[in-house]
Amino acid sequence: MNTIKIGTRNSPLALWQAHQVESKLQNLGFKTEIVPIVSSGDKNLNQPLYALGITGIFTKDLDIALLNNDIDIAVHSLKDVPTQLPNNIQISAVLERDFPEDVLVRNNDSEPLDLEVLKIATSSLRRRAFWLKEFPETEFTDIRGNVQTRLKKLDDGIANATLFSLAGIKRMNLDLNYEQIPFMLQAPSQGVVAIASKNDNEDLPSILKSISHKETEICVTIEREFLKTLEGGCTAPIGAKAEMIDGQIRFLGRLCSLDGKNCIETDEIFNWNDYENFGEKIANKVLENGGKELMEEIKKSL
Numbered sequence: 001m002n003t004i005k006i007g008t009r010n011s012p013l014a015l016w017q018a019h020q021v022e023s024k025l026q027n028l029g030f031k032t033e034i035v036p037i038v039s040s041g042d043k044n045l046n047q048p049l050y051a052l053g054i055t056g057i058f059t060k061d062l063d064i065a066l067l068n069n070d071i072d073i074a075v076h077s078l079k080d081v082p083t084q085l086p087n088n089i090q091i092s093a094v095l096e097r098d099f100p101e102d103v104l105v106r107n108n109d110s111e112p113l114d115l116e117v118l119k120i121a122t123s124s125l126r127r128r129a130f131w132l133k134e135f136p137e138t139e140f141t142d143i144r145g146n147v148q149t150r151l152k153k154l155d156d157g158i159a160n161a162t163l164f165s166l167a168g169i170k171r172m173n174l175d176l177n178y179e180q181i182p183f184m185l186q187a188p189s190q191g192v193v194a195i196a197s198k199n200d201n202e203d204l205p206s207i208l209k210s211i212s213h214k215e216t217e218i219c220v221t222i223e224r225e226f227l228k229t230l231e232g233g234c235t236a237p238i239g240a241k242a243e244m245i246d247g248q249i250r251f252l253g254r255l256c257s258l259d260g261k262n263c264i265e266t267d268e269i270f271n272w273n274d275y276e277n278f279g280e281k282i283a284n285k286v287l288e289n290g291g292k293e294l295m296e297e298i299k300k301s302l
């Protein structure tokens with residue numbers, strides 16, 4: 001095989017993740033090239049995006065580059081990858097998960113305020129709803145952009161604190177103070193780097209399989225199946241965490257209304273050889289226990 005072209009978004013975090021994948025492939029003896037994809041805009045595709053099954057805003061440009069053969073593989077944060085993958089694109093490997101939880105980062109100038117009086121910057125429906133479940137009076141403001149941009153906005157004073165994935169902070173080697181927030185529950189597949197390739201590629205899927213981390217693969221399969229079964233194509237405050245403990249899997253799942261007042265939670269332990277369809281089974285239980293009505297209410301108000 002010639003040089004493997006590794007497509008990535010251009011943010012510092014995305015590039016770091018692409019380099020992780022690159023070094024694994026180089027260890028196997030492959031030549032590699034990192035190809036940052038800014039925006040493929042009006043690339044000549046012979047079908048519209050929806051006909052190709054392309055939906056994710058963070059992953060769209062990499063999907064197009066893959067289908068156009070501008071790159072051989074695409075490296076993503078798995079939590080940004082829609083559960084419905086485009087036609088002819090598959091997730092072929094995941095790297096070992098490291099720090100999946102959300103943490104609180106405060107504005108440097110902010111006094112040491114109690115959690116319940118913090119004004120929080122986040123654009124995540126999940127983080128907002130889960131925080132409101134605990135502290136219903138909290139005020140929020142939107143914040144977007146990559147980790148560095150968000151830290152800058154926080155220091156400009158838009159809020160007292162923000163919530164980040166700890167994986168993002170660790171990977172950027174940022175020298176930041178952060179606080180663990182035990183009542184939060186991470187997004188499905190948070191903290192996991194994924195590698196996508198085309199279904200019809202003859203060599204890559206098996207090469208990628210060999211660098212995939214099996215335990216992480218099992219956990220994210222369950223989490224993403226849970227998400228896919230619940231959401232039915234709409235975004236909602238959904239958290240999921242599957243974790244292997246002594247050959248068993250513990251699964252925590254949560255679906256909340258947007259204001260955090262109404263939540264359905266699940267906490268299950270099961271044998272890991274039964275993991276197939278487990279996420280779907282648990283999600284169906286949540287749907288039967290009021291989740292269906294909750295999802296309808298969320299869809300109406302978005």
Ligand SMILES: NCc1[nH]cc(CCC(=O)O)c1CC(=O)O
Nearest residue numbers: 077080164165167168190191192
């Ligand atoms: N949507 C943003 C995003 N996508 C992946 C990460 C960090 C890496 C990860 O958690 O997988 C982040 C930043 C954040 O949530 O704070």
